[in-house]
Amino acid sequence: MTTTRSERPNGELAQGFKPRHITMLSIAGIIGAxxxxxxxxxxxxxxxxxxVAYVxxxxxxxxxxxxxxEMAVASPDTGSFSTYADHAIGPWAGFSIGWLYWWFWVLVIPIEAIAAGVVLNNWFPQFDAWFYALSVTILLTLTNLFSVSKxxxxxxxxxxxxxxAIVAFIGLGLVALAGLLPNREVSGLSLLLETKGGFMPNGWTMIIGALLTTMFSFVGTEAVTIAASESKDPARNIARATRSVIWxxxxxxxxxxxxxxxxxxxNDPLLPVQGSYQRALELMQIPYAKFLVDLVVLVAVASCLNSSIYIASRMVFSLAKRSDAPAFIGKTSxxxxxxxxxxxxxxIGVLATIVNYFAPAQVFSFLLATSGSIALLVYLVIAFSQLRMRSILQRRNVQLEFKMWLFPWLTWAVIAFIIFALGVMFVMPQHRAEVTSTLxxxxxxxxxxxxxxxRKHPQPAVSAHRA
Structure with a gap:
């Protein structure tokens, strides 16, 4: 068989990630805007x-x-949980969760691009924000078109x-809370209980509601199992990254x-407007707080945009390799x-960016609503897949090097919690549209x-003449 220069045999991905890349990718996945x-x-x-919502x-x-x-160490794959759902639950499950996850990350592309465009427009107003958003997207797309090591x-x-940036902020905040910043005073721990309304001013349901925001922040942690398949020792890298996720x-x-x-x-009115980091720095009387946070946000959104393109492309690549996406997408350079x-x-991400700037605002808001609860659905499918995959691997006498704690009780607890959280969000007016649109x-x-x-597995025709 002749192999062309533009295509690797069987559409293979290169193993270009070094261990330090995987370590940083696993960290970067949870630090976004x-x-x-x-x-x-x-x-x-x-x-x-x-x-509590963050906990x-x-x-x-x-x-x-x-x-x-547990599943990724036993069987590393660039399709990660989509592939495991395909094997453990059925091809329809792998297809569905793979495309939903791809859709989520495709919509993250315009969100991060728009955020970058706003920051750059504030610094250099000579060009519109959409121009910067498009430019940053094109630039980071080019980095993804070269080797994976780049x-x-x-x-x-x-x-x-x-x-x-985060370590410096935490250190500065702890110094301020200890009263060691000269000529500066901050409220301190009394805010946790003594501010109007106390610790839980809007009731426990708002904690569940805040989960939607917090879950959006955490999504990306699981992408290390996608990236590790492009490293030379995927099982070891996945195990190491998974163990370190707690700290x-x-x-x-x-x-x-x-x-x-x-x-x-x-209840500071500027908190949701300026963002938590900027408002905290301002109250600590740190000069140039807005510029410093904008600089960090620009790095964070560029990182997330970069990762969004990578994760979305690898997921749809995996779908193509399983004949769940057009075949040409499964080819490699x-x-x-x-x-x-x-x-x-x-x-598709650029189209969504264009929709945000030039179509009615309701259109982009609807697109975002459809991805609002995808993270919880992905985690639900991972839990069900692990339940089924464990029994499959045990039947094959596969010795697991990396195991879920207290199986199956903690797995079932996760499933119950996710279903409960989705139910609470559904009855909350401010989150009902997101849950409904996603479902x-x-x-x-x-x-x-x-x-x-x-289509892939047609049922055999039943003969009209039976013996």
Whole structure:
């Protein structure tokens, strides 16, 4: 067989990620603009008890990552949970959750591009925000079209800058709370209980409601199992990243949110407008707070945009390899990059960006609503897949090197919690549209998945003449 220069044999992906790339990718996956900006909305709606929403979301992510790690260490695959759902539940499940996840990340592309465009427009108003949004998207698409190691290097340094910023913020906040900042006073821990309404000013349901915001911030942690398949030792890298997810979430989310709610009153009217980090820095009287946060946000959204293109392209590439997407998307370049998958994913993301700027606002809002609860559906499918996959692997006498804790009780607890959270969100007016839109989209994709399964595996015709 002759192999052309433009296509690797069998559409193989290159193993270009180094261990340090995987480590930083696993960290970068949970540090996005949602932490720097979106956390302000969660705190403003749930009050100090927003930290409970972050604890619940963090615990959920830790458990889901443990389940996903069990499957990924046993069988690394670029399709990750979509492939496992295909094997454990059925082809329709892998098809449905794969396309829903792809849709989620395709919509993250315009969200991050728009955020970057706004920051750059504030600094350099000579050009409109849409021009910057489009330029950043094109630039980061180009980084994804070269070798995967180039993407890994970009994301490595993006992640490093985000880590430095968060550690510096937490350190500065703790110094301020200890009263060690000269000529500056902050409210301190009394804000947790003594601000109007106390710790839970809007009731426990707002904690569940804040989960939607917090879950959006955490989505991306699971992408390390996608990236690890393009490294030389995927099982070891997945296990290492999964084990470290607990301390990463604890430091970057819990500590920073604790610092914020100890410095910024939850009912501060500027909190949801300026974002939690900027408002905290302003109350600590740190000069150039807005510029500093805008700089960090720009790095964060560029990182998330970069990762969005990567994750979306790998998921649709995996779908194509299973005949669940057009075949040309499953091809790779000479350096092992699925360029058609990258271009197709970015093209849809750019269309969504154009819709945001030039179509009625309700159109883009509707598109966003359809992805609002996809993270919870993905985690639900991972849990069900792990239940089924464990029994499949046991029947094959496969010795698991990495296992879910307290199986199957914690797995069932995760399933019950997700269903409960979706139910609470459905009865809350402010989240009903998002849950309904996501479930409607899921139903449509599920129907397409069933039709695709029948196309791939048609039922044999029944003979009219039986013996």
């Amino acid at each position: 949602g932490l720097f900006v979106g956390s302000g909305h969660a705190i403003a709606s749930a009050g100090p008890s927003a930290i 619940l979301a963090g615990l959920l992510v830790v458990l889901v990552m443990r389940m996903l790690g 993407y890994g290097e970009f994301e490595f340094w993006f992640a490093m800058l985000k880590i430095i 990463r979430i604890s430091i970057f989310y819990f500590l920073s949110i604790f610092v914020i709610i100890s410095i910024v009153p939850w 000479a350096v092992g990059v699925p360029r058609a998958a990258v271009i197709a994913s970015t093209f 409607a989209l899921a139903g449509l994709v599920l129907l397409l998945g069933k039709l695709n399964e029948r």
